[in-house]
Amino acid sequence: MNYRVSPLVHAAAIALTSSAAAFASPGVVQAQTAALSLPAMPLDQALQRITSWSGQSLNIDPDAVRTLTSKPVVDAKSAEDAVRQATDGLPIARQRRDDGSLTIANDIVVIASRDEAETNVLVRGATTSSRLGQSLRDQARNTQVISSKLLEQQQARTLSEALANAGGVTVNATTIQSGVSYTIRGFSSNGSVNGLPTPSGSSFAAGTSQPMANIERLEVLKGPDAILLGGDNLGGTVNIVTKRPSADERLYVSAETGSFGMVRGTVDANRAISADKRWSARIVATAATASRNFGGYRGNEDYLFAPSLRFKNGDTDAVVSATIGNQIFGSVPYTIINPATKRPFALPTGRPVIGPKNQFAQIETTQFNGEVTQNVTDWLTVVVRGQHQETSFGLTQYSPFVLLAPTGLLLVSSQGVRQKSNVDAIDAYARATFQTGPLSHKIVAGHSRMYENIVAQNGQNGGFRPYNLFTGAPPLPTLASVYSFSNALDNERMGYYAQYLLGFGRLHLLAGVRHNRTRIRSEVFRAGKTDDRSNATTPNYGAVVDVTKTLSVFGTLAYGFLPTFNLDRAGNRLPDVKTRNAEAGIKWDLFGERALLNASWFNIRESNRIVSDPTNQQFQIALPGQQGRGIDINLSGEPLRGLSVVAAYTRTNYRYLRPVATLGNIVNGQPRDVYSLYTSYRQTLAPEVTAGLGAGVSGRSRSAIDRSGILYVPASVQADLNAFATAGKFDINLGVRNLFDRNNLLPTIASSFVPIGEPRNWRLTVGYKFR
Structure with a gap:
């Protein structure tokens, strides 16, 4: 403020x-x-x-x-x-x-003033994901916030690049369906935007296509968070918070160019629009294109228009916003593992593996958000937030599904997909804060509802065909151009929740519970309709003890669930997936509270796992779940004036609760170690002139591709470098990514589609602050 x-x-x-x-x-x-x-x-x-x-x-x-x-x-x-x-x-x-x-x-x-995430690397304020209004320092969990200030320094342009800063997060850069998703502590996450779930296109997690220009911060929440979203995110989630207006007058324009013909322009305009400065407005707009990507496919295009309006005084804070975007992603470069040599085939670099250059995925999004925080009395606050989103997803590419022979013979699909998603979500709660003698109390009670409709189409004139990587025979079929109904899904979820935070001196105790009702109605072409329901109640508990003014210890026990509506071959419904996460750690303010250290030990167990039936792929079976135990450490802040440090390290030991030798006993797609370190230093050279350097390294240990542990993606590491300067109203940032041009492969569970990390490339950003 x-x-x-x-x-x-x-x-x-x-x-x-x-x-x-x-x-x-x-x-x-x-x-x-x-x-x-x-x-x-x-x-x-x-x-x-x-x-x-x-x-x-x-x-x-x-x-x-x-x-x-x-x-x-x-x-x-x-x-x-x-x-x-x-x-x-x-x-x-x-x-x-x-x-x-x-x-x-x-x-x-x-x-209203600019959020601290836009001006600081260390974010301390209350997060969108905490209905109790707690800061990161006070939460009984290991939570990491990645600020837009940090992403601006690093020139991060995608969620995958931004999440390289997050401990315990493994990005699946692409799948056969060209989606982008991620796991947290070994479990898939659907994600959220502004604290609300959004629909995902194909295998895109919610918000993964959100342009960085409109992101204020990323809240990386560790452990299952059924209280926030009602399920699905068993190991944690990433809550994407979009930018909001402030009364600070600001007009900032930037232009960027870089490798592969990339050109981008961004405008961020913000100001108060009333004399008393209670009303403010903001417009973020960006447009980008590139001649190609590093795999030789068509270049990415990115268009965004995001206006927002805000009213804020001492008792009311109301924001309404819209996000209108159109993004085209050239097929993510990939390679294919040869099972005979356990190494990638010797394929030409810089050009498509299969088919022509013009293969891509496209996402068109129209999203409306609204949020009102009202202080009704000095002890009662009411918050209401809602979201409506319409998403159109299309995929046009040749997708290798299975390697049929070590000679390079693949089973290739030319079907593609078209999908439309609509979602309406609302979350409303009341928070009461009061004191009785030496005890402080915070009580939250609320209700949420989410309705999602998805309709998918598959190509009529596409199909599956064998294709040899090296001979190019037989000729590839034409990519699908005529589409017809494939399946539809209606997902309705209602939740009732309550939280209670009790404070007594240095001790703070938290208890919460949520009851969810889920209804899923689906229709599959030639397979008929289904109508399924599920009810689940998930509690969580936590405690924080302030040992000193700068050091606290915390512990938490949280439960998560994922409703299952799949049937086995006998027609029996498979059991829901449940998790239990136990965690204990410390939070330590360092260097005069200029930096914050989070360190924790965690143990997360999954009751069972649903996979395809190996004897009949049309059905599923329930296997014993997996367990992940490990340590999670992250540090963020400015220990010295001008010096910023952001570091994260997570080591997780995975295992299945009960071995199933016939299917393999290795937890695949999950590296044991994930780490990152970024540091920058800025020095004043003259009045209104500063300059500095930023350097970062991120990487992961090797990970199994298959459950038998026969094929592995090797360990990867990437170093990035940025040089930046500010002279008056001008900002300049020159960056080199993958400085040592390492050939990195990314985690996957499909040997026929192993994503390739970016080669060495450069980016130059020039910005000008008009006001």
Whole structure:
């Protein structure tokens, strides 16, 4: 939040804080290391005592605090904590400035400011994914936020590139259907946008096609999160938060060019649109094209128009936004493993493996979002958010399904797919905050509903045909151009949930429960219709203990579920998939709270796993589930002025709960180790001139392709380098990705389609701030 205070008021504030420091009663001054407790009293007196106790500067608007009575302060450990308690529920606005000082002003002047994720590498504020309004520091879980400030420095252009910073996340860069998905701690995630589920096209996880230009931050939530989304995301999820308006006037234009004929232009315009600055608006627009990708397929095209409108005062924060996008992805470059040599076939680089250049996937998206946060009273807050999205997905490419012989003979599909998705989602909850004696309470109760409709078509004039990689025989069939109905799905999910956070001194206890009702109606061409229902209740528990002002320990026990509507050969419905995640760790503020360390140990178990029946692929069977145990460490912040560090490391030991020798006992597609480190340093060279360097390394250990452990994707590592400078209103960023031009293969579970990592390439971005 930002506050406007007149020069006269500011001068009075300085005078008042000076007086407070000089004349506070010696009887109430305490050592800064001791906790502070105060009874209710006139607010100006309470703030004077807080100033004397902490020695920290408070910029106070005298008109804002006059006639007000403070709330009791109990065991405050910092000036910010004491001020928060003293002014809780009062018509007072609080802000921490860059120099660490606190401003206390009348909430009438509260206006929206840019989110901290746009200006800082370390994000501390409450996340969209926490209905309790908790910051990362206070949550009983290992959560990592990747800020748009970091992504801007790294010149990240896709979600895959951005998630290289996330510990425990493995990106499946492409599948045979050309989708992009990811797993967290070994389990697939559907993802969310602004805290709500969205439809996915083919095997695209929700939001994976969201352009980086409109992303404010990525919240990487570890462990099952049924409380947030109601299921599906058994190992965790990635919540994509889009950019919102602020009252800061800003017009920023950037142009980018790079390898493979890539050209991009982006405009980010933002300003207040009312005299009192309570109304603000923002428009983010981007357009990009490229002549080809590094595999020789057509280049990516990316078009986005994202307007948004916001109203914000002391009690209300309302945002409505739209995202209109059209993206075309040239087929992701891939190779094929030779089972005889256990190495990729010797295929030409820089050109398509099968077929011509013009093979691609296209996603057209129209999305509307709305969110209102209303402080009804000083103890009750109501939040309502909703989303409507329409997505059209199309795939036009030759897809290798099975390697028939080591000679390079493949079974290739030319069918393609067309799919339309519609989703309506709403989430509404109330949060009550109050205190009884030494106990603090936060209670959340809410309801959510999501309805999704998907209709898919397959190519009538496409099909499957053998094709030899090396001889090109027999000739490839024409790619499908006529499509007809294949299947349809209606998915309706309703959830009722509650959370309770109890605080007593340094101890904070959390309990939550969610009950979900799921109904899925489907229709498959020539197979008829089905109508299935499922009910599930999932609890979770957590605790945080503040050992010191800068160190806390936490523990959590969370449950997840995935409803199953598949049938086995006998017509019996297979059991739902359930998980249990136990986790314990620490959160440690370092370097004067300029950096935050999260470190945890986790153990996540899956009850069973649904796979295709090896004797009849039309049916499924339930196998014993998998277990993942490991450590998860991430560090983010600016330990020294000008120096930024973001690091993550996750080691997970996977195993199946019960061996099934006939199908193999190796957990495939999941590397044991995933790591990343990015650091940058910026130095002031002259007035309004700064320059710096950023360097990063990311990688993973090897991973099995098949459950028998016969074929493996080798370990990979990639180094990136950026040089950047700011001169007045100009920004320049020159980056080189995969600096050492390593030939990296990416995790997969299909030997006939092994994605290839990017070769060495360069990017140049030039930006200009008009305002």
